[in-house]
Amino acid sequence: MSDQLKRLAAEAAASAELRSGMKLGLGTGSTAKHFVDIVGERIRAGETYLCVPTSEATRRQAESLGIPLTSLDEAGELDLTVDGADEFDPGLNLIKGGGGAHLREKMVAANSRRMIVIADASKRVARLGAFPLPLEITPFAQGTTVRAVARVFAEAGIRAEIRQRHRPDGSPYISDNGNLIFDVANDGIADPASLADRLDRIPGLVEHGLFVGLCFAVYLGAEEGVAVIGKKT
Numbered sequence: 001m002s003d004q005l006k007r008l009a010a011e012a013a014a015s016a017e018l019r020s021g022m023k024l025g026l027g028t029g030s031t032a033k034h035f036v037d038i039v040g041e042r043i044r045a046g047e048t049y050l051c052v053p054t055s056e057a058t059r060r061q062a063e064s065l066g067i068p069l070t071s072l073d074e075a076g077e078l079d080l081t082v083d084g085a086d087e088f089d090p091g092l093n094l095i096k097g098g099g100g101a102h103l104r105e106k107m108v109a110a111n112s113r114r115m116i117v118i119a120d121a122s123k124r125v126a127r128l129g130a131f132p133l134p135l136e137i138t139p140f141a142q143g144t145t146v147r148a149v150a151r152v153f154a155e156a157g158i159r160a161e162i163r164q165r166h167r168p169d170g171s172p173y174i175s176d177n178g179n180l181i182f183d184v185a186n187d188g189i190a191d192p193a194s195l196a197d198r199l200d201r202i203p204g205l206v207e208h209g210l211f212v213g214l215c216f217a218v219y220l221g222a223e224e225g226v227a228v229i230g231k232k233t
């Protein structure tokens with residue numbers, strides 16, 4: 001059921017936003033996967049796209065579909081990135097990184113003329129934070145970095161519990177960039193921009209999953225159809 005709504009959101013975003021010839025950022029996760037499938041279908045139908053994947057998993061999917069890929073360095077500014085999210089709030093602030101790919105996802109989104117999120121209604125929240133905030137942290141001095149993160153949450157007045165992410169076999173989760181992932185369970189992020197700003201200043205915290213001012217619109221798949229939230233033009 002939910003997977004059907006993800007596909008519906010991806011189809012609506014594709015028909016409204018995709019134009020043959022675009023340079024695209026391809027997101028990561030079970031929702032973004034549908035959009036990558038659609039780009040593959042469009043290419044088989046004769047359209048052309050040059051794409052930058054946001055993870056090794058998405059790279060593998062895109063390669064299997066024959067989607068032409070390049071690097072962000074080669075592509076320069078992208079026309080459009082379409083990605084999923086773990087949460088979005090009324091200001092279109094996001095939590096991302098449930099798949100541990102938020103560093104590349106943020107770099108790609110920040111270098112795109114517009115970033116579109118595709119989601120089902122379970123991702124819509126009044127306030128971010130029910131989904132634990134993902135952090136990508138260097139293995140070097142990880143304890144020092146985690147302590148700095150704990151201080152930032154305490155100073156912001158947010159109750160936080162920071163846990164390292166592991167694989168199902170118990171080994172540490174290692175990102176595509178060779179770093180560790182931690183998740184911050186918390187009691188709600190009232191001011192995402194201010195928290196993001198403080199987290200941005202911690203050396204060793206390579207990237208956090210708060211996306212502030214990056215998302216242009218959300219295509220929300222629902223039983224009644226797809227709603228577009230927040231689009232300005």
Ligand code: 5RP
Nearest residue numbers: 029030031084097098099101
């Ligand atoms: C990966 C992400 C994903 O976009 C996010 O976790 C949503 O995934 P899904 O569509 O599977 O719910 O940020 O790092």
